[in-house]
Amino acid sequence: MRRPIAISDSANFYVSAERIFDPTLANVPVIVLSNNDGCAVARSDEAKALGIKMGEPLHLLQDKIKAHGVRVFSSNYTLYGDISRRVVDVYEDFTPNVEIYSIDECFLDFSGFKDREAHARKMRREVLRRIGVPVRVGIAPSKTLAKCANDIAKRNPIFAGVLDMMDDTLANWLLPMVPVGDIWGVGGKTEAKLKRLGIRTAADLRDMPTRQARAVGTVVLERTVLELQGEPCLALEDVEPQRKGMAVTRSSGQPMMDFETVFQAVTAHVTRAAEKLRQHGLVAGTLTVFFHTNRYRPDRPQYTGSRTARIMSMSSDTFELVQTARRCAEAAWPRDKTREYGFTKAGVMVNDLLPIADRRQTLFDRSEASPSPAMIALDKINDRFGKKTMVLASEGLKQSWKMRADHRSPRYTTRLSDLPVVR
DNA sequence: TCTGGGGTCCTAGGACCC
DNA sequence: TCTGGGGTCCTAGGACCC
Numbered sequence: 205m206r207r208p209i210a211i212s213d214s215a216n217f218y219v220s221a222e223r224i225f226d227p228t229l230a231n232v233p234v235i236v237l238s239n240n241d242g243c244a245v246a247r248s249d250e251a252k253a254l255g256i257k258m259g260e261p262l263h264l265l266q267d268k269i270k271a272h273g274v275r276v277f278s279s280n281y282t283l284y285g286d287i288s289r290r291v292v293d294v295y296e297d298f299t300p301n302v303e304i305y306s307i308d309e310c311f312l313d314f315s316g317f318k319d320r321e322a323h324a325r326k327m328r329r330e331v332l333r334r335i336g337v338p339v340r341v342g343i344a345p346s347k348t349l350a351k352c353a354n355d356i357a358k359r360n361p362i363f364a365g366v367l368d369m370m371d372d373t374l375a376n377w378l379l380p381m382v383p384v385g386d387i388w389g390v391g392g393k394t395e396a397k398l399k400r401l402g403i404r405t406a407a408d409l410r411d412m413p414t415r416q417a418r419a420v421g422t423v424v425l426e427r428t429v430l431e432l433q434g435e436p437c438l439a440l441e442d443v444e445p446q447r448k449g450m451a452v453t454r455s456s457g458q459p460m461m462d463f464e465t466v467f468q469a470v471t472a473h474v475t476r477a478a479e480k481l482r483q484h485g486l487v488a489g490t491l492t493v494f495f496h497t498n499r500y501r502p503d504r505p506q507y508t509g510s511r512t513a514r515i516m517s518m519s520s521d522t523f524e525l526v527q528t529a530r531r532c533a534e535a536a537w538p539r540d541k542t543r544e545y546g547f548t549k550a551g552v553m554v555n556d557l558l559p560i561a562d563r564r565q566t567l568f569d570r571s572e573a574s575p576s577p578a579m580i581a582l583d584k585i586n587d588r589f590g591k592k593t594m595v596l597a598s599e600g601l602k603q604s605w606k607m608r609a610d611h612r613s614p615r616y617t618t619r620l621s622d623l624p625v626v627r
Numbered sequence: 628t629c630t631g632g633g634g635t636c637c638t639a640g641g642a643c644c645c
Numbered sequence: 646t647c648t649g650g651g652g653t654c655c656t657a658g659g660a661c662c663c
Contacts (some may be wrong), residue, residue, distance in 0.1 A: 238649035263647040306645050391643045
């Protein structure tokens, strides 16, 4: 059964958001900058027409900005997030199942509507009326085809913002005109590989043998081929999935030359990451610290340092995370003292997240005010066996542990409940 | 002490997306 | 001189376990 999936996305979302509050921005070139005002991350159609590229550095745009009176904005993610939520509210009036895909895109379940195109047009009008943001809608039997329909509607004004591609005849007519690199999931590397095989359009990719697709680009590309054939492989996920990780990273204009300077930046990022964790009511199981040199200066020595550490106690505690980060940073710091590295980017990532409500006390949790019974038992066992004892258990949730006195003695495993009581 | 097959878990790195 | 940040998924290979 072919269920219609729609995707609605807003045109140049950040620019559209800025335009809501400033009518003088209509019909003039506008760009919104990245976090550090480093480069353009959103451009109005007028700015695109001037040849301003996505991710183009601001300092290379100064001439165009002066010559054409381009309006320039720093990004305001709090505002964009708020507008995004309001747009979703409108979508929810038009379909019961909404999957939020990104800040400006939602997949919508469009099954059960008699005239899908009319429904989409009405939704579009309503978003514009209530929020003031223009959106486009693509409809098709799979997400990849819906994205494709959306893209076609974006590029061709004749569709007036809505394209329903449920009909195979229409898809067969349009897909040969879509370059393969425009397909969702086909990036630069895959595009180059496909072109070498003579696959240039979306229609070529759809007709590629799935075995070959898997060989070229793993199961991901194989799924894309099936999706282009109208066979959905990516389901509509209308319940928000548990977030898997969070990152805090920044570039710095001034190269950081010594460990303490880099670690200062890392500390700031860890602090922010811990705040984010607590805001979301989560604790982290692993922490990764990384830093690298300026990739735009290949003439200077290059280095990427990265280290991941487990946080045994599952924590969102700033102090504990900073301590862990210090160990990671020290371990990842370059050993070669003869070279001078200038680090321009540093970041931290926390992964293996768990809602704090689900967090159980782990075997080796030392952060609690009162240590777990297992921790007390472990300390006593270690006291008794002295330095010879090496405990190999790593994860308390497994409810078992292994210990051996040294490499010559037998290992044994026991259930937590069977542990000998040590007094 | 050696032997070893078949799992799982972990991590790094690549590719892609918005 | 100035060059974004935050995500996901997949694979390979090593460590570890029984």
